Amino acid sequence: MSEKVVTYEIENEIAVVTVDNPPMNALTMELRAQLTSTMDELEEKKDQFKVVILTAKGKAFIAGADIKSFPELTPEKARIRMKTGKRLYEKFERFDRPVLCAINGYCLGGGLEVAMACDLRIASSTAQLGQPEVNLGIIPGGGGTQRLPRLVGAGIAKELIYTGKFITAERAAQIGLVNKVVEPDKLMDEAKEMAALIASKPVMAVRAAKESINTGMNMSLTEALEVESYHWSYLCGTKDMKEGVSAFIEKRKPVFTGQ
Numbered sequence: 001m002s003e004k005v006v007t008y009e010i011e012n013e014i015a016v017v018t019v020d021n022p023p024m025n026a027l028t029m030e031l032r033a034q035l036t037s038t039m040d041e042l043e044e045k046k047d048q049f050k051v052v053i054l055t056a057k058g059k060a061f062i063a064g065a066d067i068k069s070f071p072e073l074t075p076e077k078a079r080i081r082m083k084t085g086k087r088l089y090e091k092f093e094r095f096d097r098p099v100l101c102a103i104n105g106y107c108l109g110g111g112l113e114v115a116m117a118c119d120l121r122i123a124s125s126t127a128q129l130g131q132p133e134v135n136l137g138i139i140p141g142g143g144g145t146q147r148l149p150r151l152v153g154a155g156i157a158k159e160l161i162y163t164g165k166f167i168t169a170e171r172a173a174q175i176g177l178v179n180k181v182v183e184p185d186k187l188m189d190e191a192k193e194m195a196a197l198i199a200s201k202p203v204m205a206v207r208a209a210k211e212s213i214n215t216g217m218n219m220s221l222t223e224a225l226e227v228e229s230y231h232w233s234y235l236c237g238t239k240d241m242k243e244g245v246s247a248f249i250e251k252r253k254p255v256f257t258g259q
Contacts, residue, residue: 055102062111113142202240
């Protein structure tokens, strides 16, 4: 049996997924498989929580792929590898609940691609981020050339990918790659605080917002506005919408039930 390198716990409507694959939490095939199976398992338990936090132990979040396995790669093997990796990234991106990434250290290559597939990113002030694949004679293969420019713009994405340089958490916040930077000892507190705030909102509205944003990003503005309109109209028929409106009018705190 493979060693367990991914664990999770559910508490206060938040599922915390933790990577522990020392020394640098390399994105090995085993880690990919365990992350995927963990998210599959959480999908079946989604009624027990409203937000997921993905984080890691040690001095790295995920410090890239397992480079020692690269010499044996051929174009055919690489394509197979990317297919399995694609499922992992899409698992976070399309997960039924918001996924918040708490970046505790080095977040490089495939690690940054995992983080970008999440909905929100909070980074420790000591974190370093980058897409250094060019230094190995390759390019990002897990969505880096596509998700990065969508987050920070094509110009900055090209700079980071062409040069392979690392950037600080502060710089990542400046360009919109991460949402917030905090001191290392405050990282999980901040992540849980943000997750709790999201969890306090009506789950159907948050889910609809995620679907509307993610789907619309790959459409023309006209098509995307239709998607938004569909979700907005549907939510107007929910009990949570009626409760939210009533609570606002009555100047009281709403009690959402997910209906």
